[in-house]
Amino acid sequence: MASAIRAGGSVAVFSSEKSILRAPVTRRMGGARLNSSPDKFSFMRHGFQKVPMSRNSGESSFGASRRCSRLSVFCSSSESATNDDKVEVVYDPQGRYNELLSDLRSSGAMPQTNITLFSPSKINVFLRITGKRPDGYHDLASLFHVISLGDIIKFSISPSKTKDSLTTNVIGVPLDEKNLIIKALNLFREKTGSNTYFWIHLDKRVPTGAGLGGGSGNAATALWAANQLTGGLATEKDLQEWSGEIGSDIPFFFSTGAAYCTSRGEVVKNIPSPVPLSTPMVLMKPQEECGTADVYQALRLEDCSTSDPEKLLESIMQDGITQSACINDLEKPAFNVLPSLKQFKERIAAASRGRYQAVFMSGSGSTIVGVGDSQPPEFLYDEEQYSSVFISEAYFLTRRENEWYEQPHSEGLQT
Ligand SMILES: C[C@](O)(CO)[C@H](O)COP(=O)(O)OP(=O)(O)OC[C@H]1O[C@@H](n2ccc(N)nc2=O)[C@H](O)[C@@H]1O
Numbered sequence: 001m002a003s004a005i006r007a008g009g010s011v012a013v014f015s016s017e018k019s020i021l022r023a024p025v026t027r028r029m030g031g032a033r034l035n036s037s038p039d040k041f042s043f044m045r046h047g048f049q050k051v052p053m054s055r056n057s058g059e060s061s062f063g064a065s066r067r068c069s070r071l072s073v074f075c076s077s078s079e080s081a082t083n084d085d086k087v088e089v090v091y092d093p094q095g096r097y098n099e100l101l102s103d104l105r106s107s108g109a110m111p112q113t114n115i116t117l118f119s120p121s122k123i124n125v126f127l128r129i130t131g132k133r134p135d136g137y138h139d140l141a142s143l144f145h146v147i148s149l150g151d152i153i154k155f156s157i158s159p160s161k162t163k164d165s166l167t168t169n170v171i172g173v174p175l176d177e178k179n180l181i182i183k184a185l186n187l188f189r190e191k192t193g194s195n196t197y198f199w200i201h202l203d204k205r206v207p208t209g210a211g212l213g214g215g216s217g218n219a220a221t222a223l224w225a226a227n228q229l230t231g232g233l234a235t236e237k238d239l240q241e242w243s244g245e246i247g248s249d250i251p252f253f254f255s256t257g258a259a260y261c262t263s264r265g266e267v268v269k270n271i272p273s274p275v276p277l278s279t280p281m282v283l284m285k286p287q288e289e290c291g292t293a294d295v296y297q298a299l300r301l302e303d304c305s306t307s308d309p310e311k312l313l314e315s316i317m318q319d320g321i322t323q324s325a326c327i328n329d330l331e332k333p334a335f336n337v338l339p340s341l342k343q344f345k346e347r348i349a350a351a352s353r354g355r356y357q358a359v360f361m362s363g364s365g366s367t368i369v370g371v372g373d374s375q376p377p378e379f380l381y382d383e384e385q386y387s388s389v390f391i392s393e394a395y396f397l398t399r400r401e402n403e404w405y406e407q408p409h410s411e412g413l414q415t
């Protein structure tokens, strides 16, 4: 059980793990005398707001908040050394600890050494491929939207001056320089001259090879974290520009959540979210993955749609998400790479007519998205062959400028 004591000009917060924080407080107080008789104390309850340090013992207002977070014990004894004597007994140690930590960080007295961030994924509401470029990449025009399915990543500053250390909860994700998180941290050091290395734990929830940009979201989150933990060496714009060097989907995550992206994906234009954020959707991904490079390689430009992407955007901004606007030019090549995916999508669309506003593949697959309902069609539960399908409900997500994406309260349902 953690507790905090404010005494002798410093604040100490203790936990079962040892003393975890000690730092000067702005107003000096006399030593606390815990052995005085109880009638010489007055007990004051306070709400979550900061408690003013009354110079006159017992004069503080009696804040009758039901959300009581701590109990202050004021020493009113004439035996006490000064009239400032005060011991603070904390009922909400974690909340109090966070409050003290935040005060110390903002005062610059204690640099931040770790950060835990939500690393979201994305869907492409439509994805038009408009040409092949001399550098081998393809030009695209796509409405990207961040969604609520995401990983959790903890970053801590490591004492090492030579390497980052990455751990994860899943098998199969590379832990070396092939991992986009390590690539992002190397890029950050190269661009800023920083020599800070990190311990990283990746709690993976977004399936890989899903067309949900899970790895790209991780890379963007790593750049954000490295910048936070090194005191803000770069601007958000810098991070966005640099990130395009290690992946086409990464710059999008520095948008505010909804963007119209062009070129190979790295030209990002923020747009207001075209649909209510609470619009439900369900993500359904068969066990088989689609390799992005393989799908692009299988693409035939002559098979692509001729719809003007700006018109698709306009239509979605006006009328919301409709089946006819959700065109993905990578569906055909993905179905060639993974023939079972075509049947999977067609069965979902047929079984749930009327339930979803639109059913489409995200990115290069293999996730099929149903927008308009958070439930998958029943056959995915009933039939043995679909027992390993990843199913998750999701919502659209945005972020405020200068803040990273926050983990939504409603967690995805996974099988
Ligand atoms: C399918 C999408 O997810 C849609 O958002 C993206 O276009 C893929 O972006 P990404 O995974 O960040 O892809 P990158 O890591 O940059 O590239 C992987 C491979 O995909 C192909 N690629 C990617 C993006 C692009 N605009 N044209 C391409 O042809 C290239 O062969 C490249 O070698």
Ligand SMILES: Nc1ncnc2c1ncn2[C@@H]1O[C@H](COP(=O)(O)OP(=O)(O)OP(=O)(O)O)[C@@H](O)[C@H]1O
Residues within 6 Å of the ligand: 172, 173, 174, 178, 179, 180, 181, 207, 208, 209, 210, 211, 212, 213, 214, 215, 216, 218, 219, 249, 290, 292, 363, 364, 365
């Ligand atoms: N941090 C990471 N998380 C997951 N996979 C990673 C990561 N870094 C590198 N990879 C590699 O990238 C591959 C693709 O993973 P990712 O989750 O980005 O797929 P995706 O959803 O198809 O991405 P995209 O939509 O950008 O094409 C994985 O198979 C894995 O080998």
